[in-house]
Amino acid sequence: MTVIKVIADSVCDVPPEVAARLDITLVPAVITIGDKSYLDDGKEITRETFFDLLPTLPQLPKTSACPLGLSRDLIAAQAARADHLILITAPARLSSIYNNFRLAAEEVAAGRYTLLDSGQVTMGAGFQVILAAEMAAAGAGMDEIAAAINRLHPRTHVYAALNTLENIYKSGRVGWVSAVAGRLLQIKPLVELSEGDVKSLDNIRTFKRAIDRLIEIGLSHGRLDRLAVLHTNNPEAAAQVRAAMAPVYPPQDALIVNVNPALGVHVGAKGVGLALVNHSA
């Protein structure tokens, strides 16, 4: 049997316990706060600490792909124990990790890897990673896995209720935000994240109503195959949303994920979101 191992970048947000269970290697991104850098590996800095810190920082932290040397070493270690590697990354147009993985894998696993641009952020990508690892463990072949990921992609949606406009405004990457931020009225936007774009679904005056609307949108998808409740240090809101999603997905199976800093720096602290996969007919 061909042994296939899955490697993903930490921006895919697969929870560490899930990664351990499914033998997924997570390559940490680098977070730079002021002139200090940390690996997003849960050890050098935890996500809780990061989001506690975020609102107090005068300048937005920066995030980048990990050094090529580190991704190469992590990929080499997996290459030594597998016949083939699947590498899944955040959208190539948003992050240099795709190119980083390509260079590293060319060096240490040439001809023995498949590199996939997830086209999604946070658990939108994470679901692809988990699916790949589940199928690899069950003995599926590379073509089968790639085809399954292709089918998963269009059924995946990521939504978020932002608790602040400040971060996404400061980050300057989303065109419509400056128009909203420049308005007289306070707005808590509800957004959809897809293919690296941030699309405004609704402009809402209070966070409480933004959560209600998030749940409404989640429930409108009907029965789900997978669900993760995302948050940026707002476990209370995440728990509330998970319970409210019970009609379409069993709460005990829904993952609760504190989002990675690379995305979180734009989303801002105390936000809450949903990553879901529609039921396949």
Added chain:
Amino acid sequence: MTEQTSNSSISFMLDGQAYKQLLLAGMFWLEQHYQIVNQLNVFPVPDGDTGINMLLTMQSAYGEIAELDEVHVGRIARRFARGAVNGSRGNSGVILSQIWRGFAEALREQETLDATALANACQTGTNFAYDAAPKPPREGTILTVVREVSERVQDLVQNEHNLGAVFSAMVVQANDTLQRTPDMLPILKEAGVVDSGGQGLTYIFEGMLRQIRGESLETELEQAAASVTDRKPRLQVMSAAEFGHPYDVQLLLTGKNLDVDRIRAAIESMGDSAIVTSDGDALIKIHVHVYDPGRPISYAAEQGIVGDVVVENMYEQYLANLGSEAPEQATLGPTVELAPDDVAVIAVAPGEGLARVFYEQGAARIVSGGQTMNPSTEEIYNAILDLPVHKVILLPNNANVIMAAQQAVRKCKEKQVAVVASKTIPQGIAAMLVYANSRLHQDQRENLDRLAAGMTSSLSQVISGEVTTAVRSVDMDGVRASAGQIIGLLEDKLVVAGDNLPQLVHDLVGKLDTDECELVTLYYGNNVTARDAEALAETLQAAYESLTFEVLSGGQPHYFYLLSAE
């Protein structure tokens, strides 16, 4: 094996240690300028990180050779490349590390570096960089800079062997290419910047050139500063409101037995960035940012003798530094662009500030009016006819206007018109948000009935409050007020009366179910100053931490404040 004449800019051959010095100088020169590189950001915000990513890559690279006594150029180049790859950060850092890998590949067997070897290194470095870049490679970036430099060097070394001259040509070419990057990449042109990665590489080559010429590697600060202003990306101009306290006030206070803690507390309450330092109890230095520079000065004059007063208007300075005129006050008028099939909204509002809020959320027309000056059916009817659309929603925003609006609908046979029966301004604004959201979704902006129903259901989302003067004595809902007193109402019920305006607003907010609310908006009338309204909101914010207070100019007559809670 360094062969140099007395003129340090003429050298034909460098050994490994001399090459190491070149690399160090390249890193050092980038270090002097990396913040400039960071600022070359295509996004209009100061968070670029290309400079720091390239610098960290260079530092990691140099870290590998810092302790090496190696004189073999090829071995220095190989270790340097390894360090660069291991520490590479960001796209620009990765590409830079690949340039050094190419150098290492080309220089592998070179004991020394000469012009031909340098040309080969540039060539291989370029190839490695293109291979490593995301596909398809983008021109107008660091790639173009390294490629054109390499091409220039290939030509030059046919008959030029002096490394000083070669590096000099590299820097000239790099700068020339760099200045053309905005012509190759439209986003650079829009942002008014050159490519950041290309600029970083140019600094590295410049540092190497300076080393080979024996020139100083200390930055000429003025020159660096000039180049920052030349290339500073266009930032969004802050409005006076966003800027906050405009006046910077500094003064010295002398006196006897000055209580520095008490003075500090008083100064801090006046604005922000307060710094109050004392030299014993006889001399206190005060610095604070405020709206009214008179306040800290008058206060200090009451405490002792005031000297060395400096008042500066920081907002004026900010605008002057931007080199721009003060931003024009947004003109009052519709912001919405309507297609003939779209639904348009006509809102009734008293006061310019409120009109501005309605226009901003997409109202097509404001009919002036409200409590004491109800617009006529005719005025509303004419506004409906005047709009270039067939479907119109009316927001009366006042209980006394609803009937006139309904009458206008009956009168109007030409168009489809619906009334969303908003009784207050806050209700009207809640309904307006629903309208604004419908315009985000193409499929919803044309359905009059569904839109009107959605807007109507939002009316109950807000609690409306009003603060005004009692025109006669009343005893209502268990509250007694005499004529001329200030009264506060919630949802049309008299809940508080008093003589002190700020205190009364506090009491009014106290009557809200604060567990159910998150956001309180105060629209101040034409009888309240912006400063008083801001000051009130600050004390409210301190008293009710779980709520967010928002202050907007309403400009309405008679009502000190209109309040919305949601």
